[in-house]
Every structure is written in structure tokens, then in C-alpha cells.
Amino acid sequence: MRKILAFVGVLLAAHVAMQWIHPAGAAVAPTGNALDVGIVFDLGGRGDKSFNDGAYIGAMRAAKELGARVRFVEPGEGSDREAGLRLLAAEKMDLVIGVGFIFTDDLTELAKEYPNVAFAGVDYAVTIDKDGNPVAPPKNLAALKFREEQGSFLVGALAALVGKSKKVGFIGGMDSPLIHKFEAGYRAGVKQVCPDCEVIAQYAGVTPEAFRNPGRGKELALSQYQQGVNVIYHASGSTGLGVFEAARTLDKYGIGVDADQYKEAPGHVLSSMVKRVDNAVFDVIKRVAEKKFTGGIYSFGLAEDGVGYVYDEHNRALIPDSVRQRLEALKAEIVAGRIIVPSTK
């Protein structure tokens, strides 16, 4: 018994010691009263090739250009998310950022508890009151939202213009309002350039596991491709890796989401609808640095370069110039407000 207790004691001590080693963030030369920024990653942490990596890139840019000192915390499963935020807030950081909608409730709580610390939540889910109006977050909390429907609109137009089969596909992760937004924008984009095109939209499931089921993604995609679809846009996390696998197998195209997913299946990724989490994170850090920070809802759309589609040396060969011009024209119309993209089905 005593042996076990001693063993557990050693483990605990090691565990506690790790806490101090682990969140050591980017070491940046301290510059007087530098800006202290703390970032808590969503599950997955750095290396998720998506949100967390985007936030990391934005923060590192802020470190370089604004001299901000950035600390990162990668929580494990479950409840240490709140602890991570609290740790940073209690250390009197100038700005604490939570990456992912999962932080919504924790951020709201802590913003009230620490009114002198600025908070920001990437993909913060703004609550809607019973009259359908958004409830403003606490005034020291910035909700960083993305207008995914606008980026999805453009890749919808792209899919219809390149697909050539009057049928285009959409595969979502968990069947939920968040993903319906992607679908709605995509559908609108398809209809804009091809009114008689059919959109086959399917979801991988009804639980959060639907975002982590590449096997299911592949089967959904195979059945869509076999029905004559040539291009599938996915908004389904790593389930979408199965979509790309199917595109490889049948020599078709997929469109990625959140980050540039070209590398997942070179030659078969037509483009990706990117959410520029890096831009949003950099923007909010800059506001704090310039003492212009105010809480509220910040919306990043095409106009703010918060969403977009990938067009670079990798996929240039897949997208004809005429299509590219058409997309840029559509983008200009959305930015000018002449096209209003729906965000609900």
C-alpha cells in the first residue's frame, strides 16, 4: 500500500511539474511593457491543420510584428479548458483567446469574473434571445465570427462551373445549424451560376463523432460520385479526409474546408474554403495593442479577408481563367452587398 501511495505521489509531483513546463509559449524578447496574450487551444491542439494552427500562425505574426508575448495552453479532454482560461486570466494577461465554439460558456463566465482582462473567442456562439436578436457578449469579450456562407458561396459557384455534370455534392459532418450555414451558402453559389444544377447534400451523422469518421465520409462520397457528381465540398472535419480518399479512388474532385487541404490529396483538391483564423486572431491582438479593443461581435467575411477560397500554384491548373474571373466578379458583388448570401437552409 505504502509503495503504491509513494508511486502515486511521484506521479502527481511529475504531473504538477509538467504543468510548469508544458505551456511555455513562444519566447519573444521582452520589450518593456509588452502585450501579454494567452491562447487556449481547442481539443487537438497544435498540429490540427485547422483552427488551432491558424490561431497559432496569427499569434506568431502578432509576436513578430507587434512584439506581443504569447503563451499557449493545450488542454486535454474535457474540463481543463476552463482551467486553462482561468490560469491565463488570473495571471493578468492583456488578452485571453479561446479557440473554438466550445469555449463560449467558459469565456462568458470568465469575462464577467475578470472585467479588466480582454477576452476573445474564435467561433464564439452568440446566443439568440427569444425574439431572434443576438445577445451581446460581455463588453470585455470579442466574439470572432466567420461568415462561412460567403466563402461557401464561392466554392459552390466553383464546383458548379468546374463540375460540368449538373450535379454537385456536399458532405457535412454533424447535422447541425453550424454546418447548415456552409450548405446554405454553397447551394446559393451553385444556383447563382447554374440554376438547373442539383445539389446532393448529405451529413455523416447526428453526433460530434460525425466530424471524425473518415470511413463514413468515404462511403458517402463514393455513392455521390457514382451518382454522377464530379465535385464534392465537405464541411466535416476529418470525415472529409475520407471524401478526398474517395476522390483519389475514382479520380474526381473534392473541396476542402477551414484550411488549405491541398496536401491531403494533391491533384484532387479543387480548392479549399479557408477561414482565416490567423487574420482574426492577429486583428484582435492588434486592437488590444493599439488600445482600440472593445467587446462585441466581430464578423469576418469576404470583405475583411476572413474567409476565402484557395487559388495558388497548386490548383491553378485545375481552375480555368474564365472561372477564376467569374469567381472574382461574384466576390466583388458580395463585398459590395449586391449579392446577399443566405446563412440558413
Add this chain to the structure above:
Amino acid sequence: MSLLLFLAQTLRIAIPYLFAAAGGALAERAGVVSLTLEGFMLGGAFGAVLGSHYTGSAWIGLVTGVAWGLMLALIHAVCSIRYKADQIVVGVAINLFTVGITRFFLQLAFESSSNSPRVAGFGGDAGSSAAAFLTNPLVWMGIVVMPALWWVVQKTTFGLRVRAVGEHPQAAASVGVPVNRVRYVAVLGSGALAALGGVYLALDQHQFTDSMTAGRGFIALAAVIFGRWDPLRAGLACLLFAAAETLQIQLQAAQLIPSQFVAMIPYVLTIVAVAGVVGRSTPPAALGRTTD
């Protein structure tokens, strides 16, 4: 043609279920609860990707995947049989442990928390899905695994011993059957079999992604129970569940059945089976009990 596509898709979806359910049936017939199938599958998937990544050979991936399954099964066996821990608690613990350990090694080996790089699978990279499918040895193994297990359980001395220690371990012990040793072998076998389901998933995707088994181990366990712990019936249950999923994939676009409804079919059928609505469903008498 569309019927052929339907059958092919059903079979593709069923393969991981068949392997995992075979593992579940084997361990449960020996009296050890198999909540661990999900963990064994996930471990098998990760092991396969590690082996295939470092050697470039899918066959070595298969071996390393099975090795991961055996390793996890050994933990399960030691805790449940040697130390007589509650098998349900051990099962849940192993599932959580596997999610964590695979994520840890994913980060360590590939510096990513979401997915591994692309690895070699069976049947090469190119080719139509049909050809890739027919040249995948795991497909053929998946097709024969349930009949083979049925033969082992019903027709061999080892199978007789497995059934005996699952039904009445004291009686088995009294005639000289080494109860714990039989259970060890059954649990290790279940780890290897269920891991093959994960190996199939991972090599079919040519990569490992975090938590990629997505609850398939539990559907396989449901198939074992729905199949009343008989390998052949459990195999049919796997095919039934896979057919329901295929139907949902094919019909979802037409919005005929809400996807929520199809997603609950395996569980509803399991509850129906356990409640004894269709025939009598009796688990092995000594299931979950340890003996001295």
C-alpha cells in the same frame, strides 16, 4: 448495377463490424465482457498505420496492427482475469486509454493531432474502387471470419472449452479445463480479431485519423448481442446493420428517412433482442463473473 453497388457498399461497411463482432463473440463466449472492442479497433488502426508508414508494406502494417490489439487485450486480460477487476470498468478504461495513447503517439510520430501522413494500403493507390476492393485480402478475411469462428467455437476442443468456461467455469475446472488460460487465449484472440477491423479501416483510408473508429466497436458489440452470441447470427446482424447504413447513405439525399432514425437502428434492435421480443436471448451464464 445499382444492386451490385448496394451490396458492395454494404460489404465494405460491414467488414470492420464483422472483425470486431468476431472478437466480441469469442471473448464473451468465454465469459469476459467485451466493451473494449472500440479500443482494440482504434489501437489496431493506429498500429497498422505505424507499421505501414515505417516499412511501406501493408502486410507489416497488418501485423503491427494486430500486435497493438494483442497488447491492449493483454491489459484487459490481466486486469479482468488475473486481478478480477470489474470487466465493464476495465473495458471503459481501455477505450479511453486507447483514444489518449493513439493521440499521444500521433503527435509524437507525425507531429499532428489530427491525422497521420498517407501510408501504403492493399491494392495500391490507383484503380477503380471495385478492383481495389477485390484485391484487399482483409475483405476476404472479413467474409470468412464469422464462419471460421463458428467452426472453432462449435467444432473444436478449444471451442468446447471456451463455451464451458463461459457457461459454468466451476464445472469446467472440475474436469481439468484450465479456466483462466482459456479465457486469456479468448481475450487475446478477441483483441487480434477486433484490431483487424481497425486495420481494415485505416488501410482503406491510407491514414490514421484521431478517433477514427467513431463508435463502430459498440455497433459490433450490439451485433454480438443481437446475434445472441452466436458467430453466424452475429455476422448476419453485422450485415443487417451495414445494410441499414447503406440504405441511409443511398436514401439520405432523397430525404425519405430522417438520418437520426437510421442511426439508432442497431441500438433499437439490440434493446429489442435483449428484451426477448424475438426469441430468447441468453448471454453466456458466467459472463462478467470471475472465478477462483
